[in-house]
Amino acid sequence: MAKEELIKEARESLLSYDKGKAEDVAKRGIAEGVSPQELMSEGFVIGIRELGEKFDLGEVFLPELMLAADAMQAAMEICNAALPAGESESRGTIVIGTVEGDVHDIGKAIVAAYLRANGFEVHDIGRDAAPELFVEKAMEVDANIIGSSALLTATLRVQGEIEEALAEAGVRDRFKTIVGGAVCTQGWADEIGADAFAKDASDGIRKIEQLLDLA
Numbered sequence: 001m002a003k004e005e006l007i008k009e010a011r012e013s014l015l016s017y018d019k020g021k022a023e024d025v026a027k028r029g030i031a032e033g034v035s036p037q038e039l040m041s042e043g044f045v046i047g048i049r050e051l052g053e054k055f056d057l058g059e060v061f062l063p064e065l066m067l068a069a070d071a072m073q074a075a076m077e078i079c080n081a082a083l084p085a086g087e088s089e090s091r092g093t094i095v096i097g098t099v100e101g102d103v104h105d106i107g108k109a110i111v112a113a114y115l116r117a118n119g120f121e122v123h124d125i126g127r128d129a130a131p132e133l134f135v136e137k138a139m140e141v142d143a144n145i146i147g148s149s150a151l152l153t154a155t156l157r158v159q160g161e162i163e164e165a166l167a168e169a170g171v172r173d174r175f176k177t178i179v180g181g182a183v184c185t186q187g188w189a190d191e192i193g194a195d196a197f198a199k200d201a202s203d204g205i206r207k208i209e210q211l212l213d214l215a
């Protein structure tokens with residue numbers, strides 16, 4: 001089957017909240033040589049965003065969104081498992097999480113998987129993570145980078161609270177910070193004093209490589 005057709009099917013599987021179809025198309029796509037990155041970024045990610053727009057317009061409701069998110073997660077696991085293995089020697093250590101009050105973790109999981117595939121050691125602290133947890137984990141694993149994801153207007157401020165928690169602990173200069181998520185912008189990163197903003201997973205890799213002078 002043509003790549004375009006598989007990518008279209010991936011998108012449609014989410015628009016029909018069909019987990020079985022999402023898993024099936026992810027497996028078939030990979031078996032037929034479509035890159036897992038392309039399947040995600042051009043298929044599943046577009047599908048879930050289209051559904052978000054429908055949710056915004058009141059055309060679909062929370063139960064459908066939850067079913068689609070479940071299907072997306074299942075497909076993402078298949079795609080992530082097919083990403084090439086990273087280099088054996090770590091290129092840097094990253095603590096990543098979704099901020100407190102926010103359960104959206106699909107984008108964060110994609111970024112974490114891309115980072116691992118690009119040779120970084122990733123410590124994923126999950127979702128609904130308090131600012132102090134980012135700081136504690138970063139100190140524990142002696143991270144180079146702290147990355148946070150926020151998808152709600154109401155939780156964006158927590159990314160600023162991570163900056164404050166780092167300053168309060170007297171360790172702001174020890175780590176570089178990167179922020180991302182649907183509501184996050186370069187302007188917001190500048191306002192809170194984050195070191196970088198990334199609009200998607202590939203941009204995240206680029207920005208982290210720049211922050212660590214690997215680019």
Ligand code: B1M
Nearest residue numbers: 052069102103104105106107147148149152153180181200
């Ligand atoms: Co919710 N939700 N949701 N949701 N949801 C949004 C975010 C929303 C925009 C939908 C809408 O109204 N159009 C809206 C937020 C509006 C706002 O605040 N501005 C919204 C809302 C309102 C809500 C609830 C409040 C709904 C309710 O309960 N009434 C509720 C909130 C719960 C909470 O968090 N406390 C809620 C719940 C849910 C579900 C549980 C059903 C589900 C999440 C399941 C999960 O993640 N496990 C869900 C979903 C699926 C969405 C949408 C449709 C899709 C999110 C997603 O996965 N996108 C979303 C609409 C949208 O985003 N357009 C929406 C795909 C993902 C790959 O993209 O996460 O942006 P994204 O990640 C990208 C980049 O942003 C970037 O790279 C990623 C890969 O390319 N990136 C980083 C992300 N993090 C990064 C970190 C980095 C670097 C790059 O460095 C560290």
